[in-house]
Amino acid sequence: MRSLNETLSVKQAANPDGRLIDKVVMITGAASGIGREIALTFASEGAMVVIADLDRQAAQRTAAEIDPTGKRALGVAMDVGDEEQVEIGMGQAIQAFGRLDVLVSNAGIQIVGPLVEFEFAKWKKLLSIHLDGAFLTTRAALRQMYKQNSGSIIYMGSVHSKEASPLKAAYVTAKHGLIGLAKVVAKEGAAHGVRANVICPGFVRTPLVEKQIPEQARAFGISEAEVVKNIMLKETVDGEFTTVQDVAEAALFLAAFPSSALTGQSLVVSHGWSMQ
Template identity: 65%
Template sequence: MKLDGKVALVTGAASGIGHAIAKRYVAAGGRVAIADLNLDAATAAAKELGDAKTAIAVAMDVANEDQVNAGVEKTVQAFGTVDILVSNAGIQIVHPIEDFPYADWKKLMAIHLDGAFLTTKACVKHMYKQGSGALIYMGSVHSHEASPLKSAYVAAKHGILGLARTMAKEGAKHGVRANVICPGFVRTPLVDKQIPEQAKELGITEERVIKEVMLGETVDKEFTMVEDIAEVALVLAAFKTNALTGESIIVSHGWHMN
């Protein structure tokens, strides 16, 4: 599938899943804005993908409305429009709920949910004007089921489904689709950080966290790869009609099956 010059804003794209998606989009003929809290890392990632006609870096705290609006406008100034939003920026914080700091709850919700809301709001005015667009949200298997210690993350990822489904209905008359990618455990720095944290909280070894907690329900005991997610993101970005909207695509080696 080809993007034929379409413009994508990908948040959290200096590394991990976001960077893999941006790289795949460029390979498919797209242009990308690498939006990230770390501008230096975003700049390096953009240079890796091409020149300023192909990829630019955008400083963006997705929980800051002014930064989101400025980043979207920078993208439009550079490329003329924005055709695709990949709302990918996210963090993970784990605690049993009785010990979960309220400040951490609010921080996680702000990045996942406020970030998705603010970037959507800023992008759709351009998409509606041109009568087309794709909103792609990064959910999780935890958009569909729960795990201990992850009350904030599970609540946020369930909320992403609600936002996407609403946008599928609101956006349809403007030619804008909305879908959610729901990965299983992808071996990224975010997951690597969880391994010792969960080992400590659960009182088990890191090896058991990987084999039993993270991969125990998969069909092959394998991590999902960033490239797997990027391929799904390309399909959702390039799809032509509203036949595929309001859906969540689970990419989890069979951990969760609808």
């Protein structure tokens, strides 16, 4: 069985005209789940990737799997809600690769519970990671992108950027906020060649979603199977989860888009759950 690095080498050799040849990409929350899949997809298209994650060791392991030499992949520790850590991590990325072409603001958490009982500390924690994190990484990225007069910022929203569900007040609020931030970045960044867009996935069966299934089963007094069928996938056209590969392909499309015709937009990837 090929190693991950060998698999990526094969893909790159078969795809010498990859869509992100020598582009430098930072992905937050990229040591696992959706972020990791985006990093692998971007690397297979020729990008140099910076794996930013709260878990330094996991970030470095993922980077080493992509490129053990460290020439095309870097793992950095980053709590996206911490201004100093964001500035240090961004500085490490630019020092290593000399530029930044794409930022994928992906780091996030989920906390569910009735609004009337929702703890303020949990509200602040979730919004800090999703919104403060998006702001801090965006600001740091824009400083470099403006110097280059080019760049693309992709926010990881959700169908909950457009819809609402019970027990998810903080998450829905945060994900709606990312669309507003992307629109402002698209307006301000246009003069500097910077685009901004949002991906809005449906339910992707990552550890984040796996954790929600028993939580919602308890909250609603139903089985876990009913949570999946009647809550998570009820509005899809085929009863299927969105995959990490689906989301990574959408991110690649947005990152590689050749002009500012596609900016300030939100792309729903949800098996038809949300149609607009």
